[in-house]
Amino acid sequence: LHVFHLDFIEWEKSLRLKGATLNTTGALLAIKNPANASLLCEIPKDTCRSLEKKIERARTFSKTWKNTPLIERMAALRRFDELLKRDLEKLAQILTLEMGKPIAQSRDEIRSTHSRTEFFLGEIERALAGEEPSCQDYHNTEMTEIREFLEREPLGVIASISAWNYPYFVGFNVFAPALLTGNCVLYKPSEHAALSGRAMGDLLHEAGIPEQAFQVVVGDGEQGQALVASQVDGIFFTGSSATGKLIAKTAQERMIRLQLELGGKDPVYVCDDADLDFAAYSIAEGIFYNSGQGCSSVERIYIHEAVHEPFIERLQYHSAAWQIGNPLEDTCKVGPLAREEQPAFLMTQVEDAIQKGAFVLRGGKRGRDGYFFEPTLLANCNHSMRLMQEESFGPIAGLASVPNDQAALTLMNDTTYGLTAAVYSRSKERARRILKDVEAATVYWNCCDRVSPRLPWGGRKDSGMGVTLSVEGLRIFTRTKAWHLRDTP
Numbered sequence: 376l377h378v379f380h381l382d383f384i385e386w387e388k389s390l391r392l393k394g395a396t397l398n399t400t401g402a403l404l405a406i407k408n409p410a411n412a413s414l415l416c417e418i419p420k421d422t423c424r425s426l427e428k429k430i431e432r433a434r435t436f437s438k439t440w441k442n443t444p445l446i447e448r449m450a451a452l453r454r455f456d457e458l459l460k461r462d463l464e465k466l467a468q469i470l471t472l473e474m475g476k477p478i479a480q481s482r483d484e485i486r487s488t489h490s491r492t493e494f495f496l497g498e499i500e501r502a503l504a505g506e507e508p509s510c511q512d513y514h515n516t517e518m519t520e521i522r523e524f525l526e527r528e529p530l531g532v533i534a535s536i537s538a539w540n541y542p543y544f545v546g547f548n549v550f551a552p553a554l555l556t557g558n559c560v561l562y563k564p565s566e567h568a569a570l571s572g573r574a575m576g577d578l579l580h581e582a583g584i585p586e587q588a589f590q591v592v593v594g595d596g597e598q599g600q601a602l603v604a605s606q607v608d609g610i611f612f613t614g615s616s617a618t619g620k621l622i623a624k625t626a627q628e629r630m631i632r633l634q635l636e637l638g639g640k641d642p643v644y645v646c647d648d649a650d651l652d653f654a655a656y657s658i659a660e661g662i663f664y665n666s667g668q669g670c671s672s673v674e675r676i677y678i679h680e681a682v683h684e685p686f687i688e689r690l691q692y693h694s695a696a697w698q699i700g701n702p703l704e705d706t707c708k709v710g711p712l713a714r715e716e717q718p719a720f721l722m723t724q725v726e727d728a729i730q731k732g733a734f735v736l737r738g739g740k741r742g743r744d745g746y747f748f749e750p751t752l753l754a755n756c757n758h759s760m761r762l763m764q765e766e767s768f769g770p771i772a773g774l775a776s777v778p779n780d781q782a783a784l785t786l787m788n789d790t791t792y793g794l795t796a797a798v799y800s801r802s803k804e805r806a807r808r809i810l811k812d813v814e815a816a817t818v819y820w821n822c823c824d825r826v827s828p829r830l831p832w833g834g835r836k837d838s839g840m841g842v843t844l845s846v847e848g849l850r851i852f853t854r855t856k857a858w859h860l861r862d863t864p
C-alpha cells in the first residue's frame with residue numbers, strides 16, 4: 376500500500392499540473408481515503424470563470440462535433456474501451472483508494488463497461504437512422520405528394536452530473552451515448568470519485584475525443600448547481616432523490632431535456648416455494664455487493680411465513696462470506712463506506728429499528744478505523760421503522776415475515792421509491808402475477824441488483840424519470856426534426 380501510495384502521489388501531481396491551468400485561485404477539493412480517513416491529495420475545483428469558459432468552449436465546438444462522421448466517434452469509443460483495458464489496474468486502484476470499493480469489484484466495474492460499449496456501437500446506427508413514414512394521407516386516404524422525413528439531431532451541450540458509487544457505470548451510461556450521438560459533454564463526477572472522473576477524461580482524449588467535446592468539471596454541489604443553472608441543452612443526473620428534485624425545478628423552468636436516476640429502497644420477496652439456498656446466496660450478494668452502496672441494492676426482504684426460519688438460517692450462512700477488510704486486498708468483499716457521515720447515519724437507523732422491536736441477526740455497529748460499517752441484518756422489521764422507509768445505502772437490510780403474496784405486494788409498494796423489485800419462487804407464473812403489479816421500473820424473477828445494457832434503466836416515483844441504456848438510452852440524447860418536403864410544382 377505504501378509503495379503504491381507514493382506512485383499515486385506522483386501521478387496525482389501530474390494531473391494537478393494540468394488542472395492548475397484552469398483554476399489558480401479557486402478552492403481545493405480534498406480527496407480522502409475512506410479506508411483510513413487519510414488525505415490522499417487536493418485538486419483544484421472549478422470556479423465560475425473556469426466553468427463559463429468550459430461551457431463556451433463546448434458551445435463553440437458543438438456544430439463541428441455534431442457534423443463529425445459517426446464512424447469517427449465510434450472509433451474513438453472503441454479506442455477508449457481498449458485504453459480502459461490497458462490501464463485497468465491503475466484505474467481500479469484509484470477508484471478503490473478514493474471511494475473504498477473492494478479492488479476486485481473495482482476491476483469488475485471497469486471491465487463491465489466493455490459489454491456496454493459493444494451494445495452502444497452495435498445499435499447506434501439503427502438508433503440514429505432517419506425514418507421515412509409511408510406518405511399516405513390518412514385523412515383523405517390518398518397518397519400525398521409531400522415527402523415526410525424524421526431525423527434525429529443531438530441536443531447540443533449536455534451536463535452529466537454523476538454519483539460516486541459506480542462512477543464507471545453511471546458516468547459511462549451517460550457520456551458514451553451522449554458523445555456517440557454527437558453531443559458535447561460537461562461531465563461532473565461526484566466529489567467522492569473526482570480522480571476517477573479525471574482519469575476517464577484523460578483516456579477519452581487519448582482515444583480521440585476532442586478536448587472541447589468532453590470536459591470534466593471538478594467540484595461538489597456548488598459546481599453542480601452552477602452547471603444546472605448554465606445554458607446547457609440537457610441535464611442528465613444520477614444521485615439522491617433530494618438533489619434530483621432540486622435540479623428538476625431549474626431544468627423544467629428552462630424546458631430542457633432532463634433525465635434523473637435517483638435513489639431506491641429495493642425489496643425482494645421470498646415465496647414459500649423458492650429454492651431457499653439459492654435465494655439466500657443471491658440475496659446476500661444483492662445486499663452486500665459494493666458494500667451495499669448501489670441504487671438497486673437489496674434493502675428490504677419479505678419472507679413468506681412458512682419459510683421464514685429456514686430462509687433466515689440460509690441467509691445468515693451465505694452472508695457470512697461478506698466480511699469487511701482492506702479494500703486494496705483481492706479477497707476483500709466489503710469495504711468502507713465512501714462518505715464520512717454514512718456510518719453514523721446507519722447507526723441511527725439501527726437504533727430506531729431496535730427500539731421499535733427489530734432483532735440484530737448480524738452486525739449492527741461501526742467497523743474498524745475509517746468509514747466502515749459491519750454487514751448487518753435485522754429481523755422482525757416493520758414499516759414504522761426508518762430502516763424500512765429511508766434509503767440506507769450501506770451493507771444493511773431489514774427482514775419481515777409476511778402471511779401471503781398479497782401482503783408482500785402491499786409492503787413492496789409501500790415506499791416513495793420505484794427502482795427495482797424481485798421475487799424468488801419456483802413458479803414463473805406466480806412471480807409474474809406479483810411483479811406485474813409492483814410499482815418499479817425494473818423487476819427480477821430469481822435474481823436481483825442487475826443492470827443490462829439491452830434494457831432501459833430508469834425509475835418510477837422518487838426513483839427518477841427518463842432512461843439510460845437500451846436503444847431508448849441512445850435516443851434520449853437526441854431530438855427529432857420533422858421534414859415536410861415538396862418539389863416545386
Ligand code: NAD
Pocket residue numbers: 536537538539540541545563564565566594595596597598599600601603613614615616618619621622636637638639669670671766768794834838839
Ligand atoms: P448526491 O445527490 O449527493 O450527489 C450527486 C451529484 O450531484 C454529485 O456529483 C454532487 O456533487 C452533485 N450535487 C450535489 N448537490 C447538487 C445541487 N444542488 N445541484 C446540482 N448538483 C449537485 O448523490 P450521491 O451521494 O453522489 O449518490 C448517491 C445517490 O445516488 C443514492 O441515492 C443512489 O441511490 C443514487 N444513485 C442512483 C442510481 C440510479 O441509477 N438510479 C445510480 C447510482 C446512484
